[in-house]
Each structure stands twice: as structure tokens, then as C-alpha cells.
Amino acid sequence: MVRSGKPTIADVASLAGVSVSAVSKVVNGKSGISSSTRERVLAAAAKLRWTPSATAVALRAAKTRAVGMVLRRETNLLSTDPHFTLLIDGIERELAPRGYGLLLHIVGEEQLAEETAYRRLAEEGRVDGVLLTESRVGDTRFALLRDLGLPAVLVGTPWEDDPIPAVRAPHSDCGIHQAVEHLLRYGHRRIGYISGPEDRVHTHHRIRAVEEVLEEHGLGTAPSVTSGDFSPDGAVDAVREMLAHLRPTAILFANDSMAVAGLSTARRLGVEVPRDLSIIGHDDLPMSELVYPRLTTVRQDLVGLGRAAARVLLAALGEVDDGHVQVNPPELVIRESTGPAR
Amino acid sequence: MVRSGKPTIADVASLAGVSVSAVSKVVNGKSGISSSTRERVLAAAAKLRWTPSATAVALRAAKTRAVGMVLRRETNLLSTDPHFTLLIDGIERELAPRGYGLLLHIVGEEQLAEETAYRRLAEEGRVDGVLLTESRVGDTRFALLRDLGLPAVLVGTPWEDDPIPAVRAPHSDCGIHQAVEHLLRYGHRRIGYISGPEDRVHTHHRIRAVEEVLEEHGLGTAPSVTSGDFSPDGAVDAVREMLAHLRPTAILFANDSMAVAGLSTARRLGVEVPRDLSIIGHDDLPMSELVYPRLTTVRQDLVGLGRAAARVLLAALGEVDDGHVQVNPPELVIRESTGPAR
DNA sequence: GTGAAAGCGCTAACAA
DNA sequence: TTGTTAGCGCTTTCAC
Numbered sequence: 080m081v082r083s084g085k086p087t088i089a090d091v092a093s094l095a096g097v098s099v100s101a102v103s104k105v106v107n108g109k110s111g112i113s114s115s116t117r118e119r120v121l122a123a124a125a126k127l128r129w130t131p132s133a134t135a136v137a138l139r140a141a142k143t144r145a146v147g148m149v150l151r152r153e154t155n156l157l158s159t160d161p162h163f164t165l166l167i168d169g170i171e172r173e174l175a176p177r178g179y180g181l182l183l184h185i186v187g188e189e190q191l192a193e194e195t196a197y198r199r200l201a202e203e204g205r206v207d208g209v210l211l212t213e214s215r216v217g218d219t220r221f222a223l224l225r226d227l228g229l230p231a232v233l234v235g236t237p238w239e240d241d242p243i244p245a246v247r248a249p250h251s252d253c254g255i256h257q258a259v260e261h262l263l264r265y266g267h268r269r270i271g272y273i274s275g276p277e278d279r280v281h282t283h284h285r286i287r288a289v290e291e292v293l294e295e296h297g298l299g300t301a302p303s304v305t306s307g308d309f310s311p312d313g314a315v316d317a318v319r320e321m322l323a324h325l326r327p328t329a330i331l332f333a334n335d336s337m338a339v340a341g342l343s344t345a346r347r348l349g350v351e352v353p354r355d356l357s358i359i360g361h362d363d364l365p366m367s368e369l370v371y372p373r374l375t376t377v378r379q380d381l382v383g384l385g386r387a388a389a390r391v392l393l394a395a396l397g398e399v400d401d402g403h404v405q406v407n408p409p410e411l412v413i414r415e416s417t418g419p420a421r
Numbered sequence: 422m423v424r425s426g427k428p429t430i431a432d433v434a435s436l437a438g439v440s441v442s443a444v445s446k447v448v449n450g451k452s453g454i455s456s457s458t459r460e461r462v463l464a465a466a467a468k469l470r471w472t473p474s475a476t477a478v479a480l481r482a483a484k485t486r487a488v489g490m491v492l493r494r495e496t497n498l499l500s501t502d503p504h505f506t507l508l509i510d511g512i513e514r515e516l517a518p519r520g521y522g523l524l525l526h527i528v529g530e531e532q533l534a535e536e537t538a539y540r541r542l543a544e545e546g547r548v549d550g551v552l553l554t555e556s557r558v559g560d561t562r563f564a565l566l567r568d569l570g571l572p573a574v575l576v577g578t579p580w581e582d583d584p585i586p587a588v589r590a591p592h593s594d595c596g597i598h599q600a601v602e603h604l605l606r607y608g609h610r611r612i613g614y615i616s617g618p619e620d621r622v623h624t625h626h627r628i629r630a631v632e633e634v635l636e637e638h639g640l641g642t643a644p645s646v647t648s649g650d651f652s653p654d655g656a657v658d659a660v661r662e663m664l665a666h667l668r669p670t671a672i673l674f675a676n677d678s679m680a681v682a683g684l685s686t687a688r689r690l691g692v693e694v695p696r697d698l699s700i701i702g703h704d705d706l707p708m709s710e711l712v713y714p715r716l717t718t719v720r721q722d723l724v725g726l727g728r729a730a731a732r733v734l735l736a737a738l739g740e741v742d743d744g745h746v747q748v749n750p751p752e753l754v755i756r757e758s759t760g761p762a763r
Numbered sequence: 764g765t766g767a768a769a770g771c772g773c774t775a776a777c778a779a
Numbered sequence: 780t781t782g783t784t785a786g787c788g789c790t791t792t793c794a795c
Contacts, residue, residue, distance in 0.1 A: 084483075085546060087772055098782045103774055111780060133545035134479040135772035138787050141426075143476060145524070152510060158503040159707040165500050171527040175538075180547060182487070182522045185513040196517075203475035204427060204788095205522060311711050336711060343713035365501040366708055369653050369678060371685035429788055440766040445790055453764060477788035480771050546772095 086127040095123035106131060145180040146170075146392060147206035149196040151213075153188050154310040159336045161364050162381060166212060166234060169385020177398060182206055194223060201227035208392045214238060214245075214280040232392040234384050236280050244395065246387040246406070252288040254377035254409025255331075258359050259292040261375075261411055262329045266420040267357060271327035272302045273317045273337060275309045282306075285333060285361075307333060311340035318344045322356075328420040329357035335364045338374055342416065353418030363412050372415035380407035428469040437465035448473060487522040488512075488734060489548035491538040493555075495530050496652040501678045503706050504723060508554060508576060511727020519740060524548055536565060543569035550734045556580060556587075556622040574734040576726050578622050586737065588729040588748070594630040596719035596751025597673075600701050601634040603717075603753055604671045608762040609699060613669035614644045615659045615679060617651045624648075627675060627703075649675060653682035660686045664698075670762040671699035677706045680716055684758065695760030705754050714757035722749035 092099045097116055104112050105120040124130075137143045148167070150157060157163060167181070174181055182205060186192040197220065200206050208230035211220055214237060221243040224231040233245040262270055272289050275282040289302050303325040305317040314337035321327060322345075332338035338360030342352055350356050352372055360367055360376035367374035383406040390404045434441040439458055446454050447462040465471075479485045490509070492499060499505060509523070516523055524547060528534040539562065542548050550572035553562055556579060563585040566573040575587040604612055614631050617624040631644050645667040647659040656679035663669060664687070674680035680702030684694055692698050694714055702709055705720035725748040732746045 085544075085772095088774095089772080099772090100774075100782065100784095101780090104781095107774080109775095113780060116780080128544060130541070130544040131774095132480075132772055133547045134476055134485060135787090136774085137476040138474075138480045138771090138789090139773050139775090141787070155707060157510065158506045161500040161503055161506075164503075164506060167525070168494060168499065168527050171525075175526060175528070178541070180524045181526070183509070183513075183525045184517060184523070185510050186517070199472070199520070202427075202470060202472040205475045311707070336707070339708070339711045343711060343715075346713040365497060365653070365678070366681070369681045369685060370712060371688040373685075430790095431788080441789080442766060442768095442791075443764090446765095449790080451791095455764060458764080473790095474788055477771090478790080480773090480787090481789050481791090483771070 085132070086129045088129070088131065091120065091123045091127055091129050094127060095119040141204075142207050142396075143205060144178055145182050145206045146174065146389070147182045147184065147197075147200045147209040148212075149184040149186055149193060149200070149209070151188060151193055152185055154308060156309055157185065159311065160309075160334065161366075162334070162362060163212070165364075165381035166385040166388075169382035169387075170210060170389040171385075172382070173386050173389035173393060173404070177393065179393070179398075190219075193220075197223055197227065197229070201229045207396050208232070210234065210388050210392060211243075216278045216280055216283075218280075230392060230395045232388050232395065234388045236284060238280050244391055246384060246391055248380060248384065248406045248408050250408040252284070252291070254361075254379070254411055255285055255288040256292050257411035258331060258375075258377050259289055261413065261417060262331075262357060262359070263292070263296055263298075265329075265357065265418060267327075267329040268298065268420070269325060269327040269329075270302050271321045271325055271330040272304045273307045273314055273321070273330060273332045273341070274304050275307065275333035277306055282333065289331065302331075303327065307337055309334060309337065311336050313337075314340040315344045319348070322348060322350065327356070329359070329417070331359045331361075333361050335360040335362050335367050335374060335376055338376065338416075339366060339370050342370060342372075342374070352416050355421060357417040357420075359411075359417060367412075367414070375414045375417040376412055377409050378412045379409050383407055427474070428471045430471070430473070433462065433465045433469055433471050436469060437461040483546075484549050484738075485547060486520055487524050487548045488516065488731070489524045489526065489539075489542045489551040490554075491526040491528055491535060491542070491551070493530060493535055494527055496650060498651055499527065501653065502651075502676060503708075504676070504704060505554070507706075507723035508727040508730075511724035511729075512552060512731040513727075514724070515728050515731035515735060515746070519735065521735070521740075535562075539565055539569065539571070543571045549738050550574070552576065552730050552734060553585075558620045558622055558625075560622075572734065572737045574730045574737065576730045578626060580622050586733055588726060588733055590722060590726065590748045590750050592750040594626070594633070596703075596721070596753055597627055597630040598634050599753035600673055600717075600719050601631055603755065603759065604673075604699060604701070605634070605638055605640075607671075607699065607760060609669075609671040610640065610762070611667060611669040611671075612644050613663045613667055613672040614646045615649045615656055615663070615672060615674045615683070616646050617649065617675035619648055624675065631673065644673075645669065649679055651676060651679065653678050655679075656682040657686045661690070664690060664692065669698070671701070671759070673701045673703075675703050677702040677704050677709045677716060677718055680718065680758075681708060681712050684712060684714075684716070694758050697763060699759040699762070701753075701759060709754075709756070717756045717759040718754055719751050720754045721751050725749055
């Protein structure tokens with residue numbers, strides 16, 4: 080006779096000839112079970128291919144063993160930039176081995192859609208916590224999540240010391256410091272920085288990091304910053320503008336896509352890289368090795384950051400004791416797009 | 422007095438002064454409820470910010486309102502290639518409005534890890550169905566999923582007419598046809614094709630598509646195919662090899678990353694694109710507009726495919742009636758990397 | 764039009 | 780060591 084539907088704990092119990100609680104204890108590794116019982120239960124469970132229903136366990140425990148992540152697709156950032164894929168890869172490496180799932184939501188650019196997504200996640204109780212990225216100036220998500228009572232961990236630097244748990248790389252400015260020093264060593268003096276969107280917290284940190292090194296070397300003046308919006312199109316305009324006025328001998332970009340766009344723009348204007356202009360990207364995404372010339376860039380350990388964030392969240396959920404994962408500090412990867420100042 | 426924890430249907434019921442079943446009927450839009458009751462329930466629910474618990478509903482209905490997707494991270498394909506991000510973007514556009522979640526798993530390259538992921542999804546009952554991509558030669562996933570009784574929809578072409586429900590673009594070969602014809606029109610005769618991995622079903626389809634056009638024009642001979650593995654490194658070697666032997670005047674690539682790598686390799690060898698060599702990519706990912714010269718490429722409606730697949734799955738789950746979503750046919754986007762044969 | 768109660772699959776408290 | 784049972788939050792008969 081064929082049983083329809085999935086087997087339940089009761090099926091396993093009756094096949095093993097024991098009570099349901101015995102089965103429960105066995106699969107949960109509780110004590111107070113004779114080894115003969117244990118074996119019969121295990122055999123029955125294997126035979127039936129039974130695994131405890133995640134939903135039933137979730138209802139019972141009031142925990143879903145899933146974490147959420149909501150991503151905003153702004154100016155196609157999501158698809159231009161494998162940034163998120165790497166982060167998610169890292170996150171999964173911590174979640175998967177512990178049987179946690181990742182519930183992903185991609186929402187439009189409207190603020191409301193994002194808020195709704197978080198609200199639903201919380202109110203429907205679909206996840207035990209969430210992971211946030213792209214820390215924003217005046218970020219309202221932290222407050223919302225606290226309000227919703229949903230544990231959250233941010234990848235990045237919180238806005239204005241908001242007490243949200245956050246992970247970031249050690250010596251987080253040091254990659255940029257290295258980048259600027261690398262340029263300085265090559266004799267560059269007019270250095271441009273094409274930043275990310277102004278509503279990102281890291282944008283301001285990075286600008287500050289560039290300035291620090293410059294000041295340290297007595298190049299008191301602020302670097303000429305033309306704010307990009309992380310989109311390659313914006314970068315193209317910013318580069319044209321910058322080349323026409325500041326006439327820099329080197330430009331740093333806030334991400335690799337913009338740097339690649341910068342590379343092409345230079346080429347298009349007859350500016351040769353690195354002979355006439357040095358270019359440095361940020362993140363060290365796979366594309367930086369694909370282009371010509373290969374991009375010098377500030378490597379970020381995105382996979383490590385993802386892992387660390389997941390780990391901290393898991394710790395907050397009482398799943399692991401030690402929320403610590405090693406994250407590599409950012410470092411400059413020198414390739415072909417930088418050279419001596421003319 | 423502050424209630425701790427999330428409100429339940431009972432809280433709403435008592436606040437509204439009705440029974441729990443009345444609340445249930447209201448939120449589920451069932452008939453047999455007076456409008457006064459309805460209003461009081463709605464008011465109470467709003468006041469308590471109550472939404473039915475997804476887990477409880479799932480247990481009750483034996484449906485989770487979530488679909489799964491497991492991705493293999495092979496040769497860094499995942500992060501090199503925003504392909505998946507676009508697909509997921511499309512998927513979410515169908516799932517989100519219906520309150521469905523997307524449970525994502527990224528697994529290592531081992532076959533076992535992938536199988537385990539599907540098994541868990543099914544046996545733990547975490548999802549109602551799954552979405553598959555990257556159809557493989559001799560794909561074992563379809564059989565596994567049937568075995569597990571988990572509804573599945575494939576984005577792409579099934580291996581050997583496997584009866585798994587699948588979505589693909591209309592006139593799916595027509596983009597490649599256009600590409601080859603475009604090259605022919607420019608006078609190219611020695612055309613190379615750098616394919617994807619041989620274990621992908623589409624690899625063979627696309628090779629066939631290229632050959633068809635060539636034969637049609639009396640260029641009986643098969644195009645010289647050097648099998649890439651979708652990785653840019655592989656592409657670099659393939660291009661070198663091809664340039665040294667076949668000496669093509671044009672090369673088609675199975676994805677944009679490889680094409681971009683091809684662009685750089687050519688440049689590095691002193692081969693100018695498109696003067697000495699025309700290059701065509703595949704997918705039209707954002708990066709194709711970033712590089713110099715801008716990449717001529719076969720655009721695929723990845724977002725549309727994601728939507729369509731999600732839609733078909735939703736229909737299979739009885740969630741929507743009509744599983745139909747319009748997917749744009751692939752088309753050649755002509756940019757700067759192609760030109761007349763020398 | 765409304766409410767009481769059974770039960771979805773599981774775990775844990777309690778009894779035996 | 781083992782089994783019985785209440786109850787997690789919800790939907791759905793079935794009486795009223």
C-alpha cells in the first residue's frame with residue numbers, strides 16, 4: 080500500500096514500533112533513549128526518507144531557521160555589480176551547514192516597497208533575522224527593524240554610530256590608503272576621486288580616507304571629488320568633466336564598474352591608461368582582470384564579510400557561540416592600470 | 422499592559438470581540454461575515470499590526486508559499502556573471518506581489534552538495550516548488566525532483582526532451598542567426614565560436630544555430646569551435662589558440678564575460694577590434710556597454726525568462742491561472758566590436 | 764451570521 | 780527508558 084503525501088513523525092514511530100516522542104528525541108539527539116530504540120528509529124526514518132517538517136518545527140519553536148535579505152535594485156546596480164553575489168556566497172557558507180535558509184527579496188527603488196518587504200518578513204514571521212547591506216545616510220531601516228523586533232546585522236558602517244550590530248573589515252581604510260600612497264609614489268599629485276552615491280555611508284568614509292593620506296603628505300587640498308552614482312553612465316560623465324577641468328593624472332573610483340567605464344572613456348578621449356592617466360577601482364570583482372589594461376583595484380573580502388555577518392546574526396539567534404569569522408583587510412591589488420605620472 | 426511576543430489571531434479576535442474563526446474568515450475574504458464584524462476585525466488587526474503567521478498557515482495548508490532555487494558556484498561563474506541576478510530579479514517580480522518568498526541556496530561544485538540541497542528543500546518541506554537553470558547534458562536534477570515530488574520549472578531547454586516544464590524565449594535561435602548573418606554581411610568567412618561548457622544543453626544548440634546559418638550560405642564547413650568553460654581564463658586561452666590557427670576574422674562568444682576577456686586578449690596580441698577582428702558576445706549584460714569598444718552582443722531577455730519561469734511554477738502550484746508571460750526573443754545588439762572583414 | 768473544536772506535524776512536560 | 784498529551788497559530792467543518 081502506498082502512503083500518500085509526505086511521511087510524518089507518526090509514520091516513523093509506528094514503523095519503528097515506538098512512540099512519537101522517542102522519534103523526536105532521537106532526531107534531536109536528546110538523551111534518555113536506549114541504543115536499540117535509537118537504531119530502530121534511525122532505520123525507520125531512513126526507510127521512509129523522513130526528515131522533520133521545517134514548518135512544524137518552525138511553528139513549534141517559533142523559529143523559522145531562515146534569515147532574510149532585501150535588496151533594492153537601484154539604477155541596475157544589482158546586475159551591474161556582482162558585489163551582492165559575492166556577499167551572498169559568503170552568507171550561504173555559514174547558513175547552509177547549519178540548515179538555515181536565505182530568503183531573498185528584490186524590491187524596486189521605492190522606499191515603501193523596501194519597508195513593506197521588511198514588515199512582511201517580520202509580521203508574517205518568515206525569518207528569524209535579517210542581513211542588511213549598503214548602509215545609508217540617515218538609514219531608517221535600523222529603526223524599523225528594531226521596531227519590528229527583528230534581529231539584524233549590517234554589512235558595513237552604521238550611520239551615526241547607530242547601535243545596530245555591524246561587521247566590517249579590519250583596517251577598513253587601509254586599502255584606500257595603500258591606493259593613494261601607490262599613486263603618490265608614482266609621482267601623482269593631481270588625483271581625482273569618483274565617489275559612490277552621497278547617500279551611502281561608506282562614500283563619506285572613503286573620501287575622508289583619501290583626504291587623510293593626501294594631507295599626511297602635505298598635499299593639503301582635498302581631492303577633487305565628483306560624485307558618481309555608482310552607475311557606469313554617471314562615471315562616464317564624471318570622468319569627462321574631471322578630465323576637462325581638474326586634469327588629474329590619476330583617478331580612483333568607488334567601484335570596479337565605474338572604473339571600467341572610466342577606462343573606456345579615457346580611451347575614447349584618446350587618453351592612454353596608464354601612460355596619461357592611472358586608474359584604480361574598488362572591490363576587485365572578476366571583471367577587473369578581464370579588461371585591458373587589467374585594473375589596479377582595492378580588493379575587498381566580500382565573501383568574508385558575508386560570512387562574518389551571517390555568523391554574527393547566527394550568534395545573535397543563539398545558533399553559534401562565537402560570532403567571529405576572519406575577514407581579510409582590504410588591500411591594493413596592483414595590475415596594469417596604474418603607472419608613473421607623466 | 423504590554424503584550425509580549427507577536428500578536429496572534431486570538432488577540433485580534435478578543436480585541437474585536439469576535440471568535441477566531443470570524444477573524445480568519447475576514448482575512449481570507451470568505452463570505453458569511455457581516456460588514457460590521459468585518460470592520461471591527463480589520464480595525465483590531467490593524468491596531469495590533471497583526472498578519473497571519475506564515476508558519477502556521479504553512480503548517481495548516483501544507484504549503485509554504487515559497488519557492489527554492491539552488492545555484493552551483495562553479496569556476497566563479499556566479500560572481501563573474503550577473504546572469505543569475507537578472508534571472509532572480511525577474512523571478513521576484515512574479516513572486517513578491519503574490520506573497521511568495523524565494524529561498525536561495527548556493528552550493529559548492531560537488532554534485533552531492535547540490536542533490537543534498539534539493540533533498541532537504543523537499544524533505545523538510547521548505548518550499549512548494551523549485552526553479553532550475555543551466556540545463557545540463559544528462560541532467561539528473563529533473564529525475565531527482567520528480568522522485569522527491571517537488572514541482573519544478575526549468576529556465577532553458579531540457580536535456581533530451583525531458584518532460585520537465587520549461588520556459589525559453591520565442592525564436593530562441595534567432596539572436597545567434599542574426600549575429601552570424603551580421604558577420605556574413607560584413608564579409609566575414611572565417612568565423613570562430615567559443616562555446617560554453619560542453620555539459621550545458623544550450624552549448625550544443627547554439628553551436629548548431631551557428632552552423633545552420635553558415636550552411637545556409639554555402640559555407641558548408643562547421644565553424645571552428647573551441648570549447649570554453651565559460652570562464653574568462655578559458656576564453657583567453659581559447660582565443661590565443663584560435664587566433665594562432667584558424668586565424669578567424671570574427672569570433673562569437675557564448676557569454677559576455679568571455680567576450681570581454683577576448684577583447685583584452687586581442688588587444689594584448691596587437692589585434693585591433695573591430696579592424697582586425699570582430700567580436701560578438703552573448704546576453705547583453707551591463708558590462709558590454711562599459712568596455713571599449715562597446716560590445717556587439719546577442720541580447721537575452723533574462724528578466725523576462727525569470728518572470729515566465731516563476732509564472733509557470735506559480736500556475737503549477739495553482740496560484741495563478743495563466744502561466745503566460747511575454748518573453749522577448751533574443752536579438753542582436755550592434756555596437757562597436759564588429760565591423761567589416763579586413 | 765457566528766462560534767466551538769478538531770487537527771496540520773512537531774516538541775517538551777509530565778506520567779508511568 | 781518510554782509513552783501520553785497539550786499546544787504552537789491557524790483554517791475549516793459543523794453546530795447553532
